[in-house]
Amino acid sequence: MVFKKFTPRKKFCRFCANGDLQLTYKNPDLLNDFVTDRGKILARRITGTCAKHQRQLTREIKRARQMALMYYTATHSTEVRKKTV
Amino acid sequence: MKKYETLLLLDPEVGSEGRQTLLDKLSGIVQRDGGQVAEVDDWGQKQLAYPVRKVTRGRYVRLEYGLPEEKVSELERNIRMADEVFKFLTVKLEDEFAQEAS
Numbered sequence: 080m081v082f083k084k085f086t087p088r089k090k091f092c093r094f095c096a097n098g099d100l101q102l103t104y105k106n107p108d109l110l111n112d113f114v115t116d117r118g119k120i121l122a123r124r125i126t127g128t129c130a131k132h133q134r135q136l137t138r139e140i141k142r143a144r145q146m147a148l149m150y151y152t153a154t155h156s157t158e159v160r161k162k163t164v
Numbered sequence: 165m166k167k168y169e170t171l172l173l174l175d176p177e178v179g180s181e182g183r184q185t186l187l188d189k190l191s192g193i194v195q196r197d198g199g200q201v202a203e204v205d206d207w208g209q210k211q212l213a214y215p216v217r218k219v220t221r222g223r224y225v226r227l228e229y230g231l232p233e234e235k236v237s238e239l240e241r242n243i244r245m246a247d248e249v250f251k252f253l254t255v256k257l258e259d260e261f262a263q264e265a266s
């Protein structure tokens with residue numbers, strides 16, 4: 080039996096592919112796709128975002144964190160607190 | 165004159181009159197400094213991602229306005245003095261702001 084070599088799906092920049100996506104700190108639901116569940120920003124090589132959009136993405140994630148729209152780290156998250164208390 | 169936007173995170177305990185007086189005060193400052201408020205956008209009460217001043221809820225209000233760039237610090241100074249504002253963030257949207265005749 081011949082096994083086919085595993086080929087990962089080609090990654091692409093979601094913001095280049097879809098011009099309607101608004102890359103702003105006001106849209107934390109979208110930004111949450113680009114952080115780990117602990118709140119760390121995912122690397123470009125993992126998400127496939129292009130360099131230009133990754134720079135904007137980082138800036139907007141950091142803005143969203145400042146305004147308590149996203150958490151800095153999961154231990155500070157309101158949801159995690161509710162479960163532990 | 166440039167176009168800016170400020171997102172305010174307000175104390176959820178403050179009632180609608182208190183909120184209105186604050187917003188009126190801030191738009192008054194914008195107008196006094198030769199600016200113009202374009203939009204006031206109330207996002208309503210939201211669950212915060214992390215507690216701020218030991219409160220897990222907050223009310224977001226977004227202001228969009230045109231203001232000469234040297235006057236932004238004056239507006240921010242006034243926001244800082246307001247006790248009901250937990251956090252705020254000012255972002256420049258555009259370099260030009262077309263003033264509407266009022």
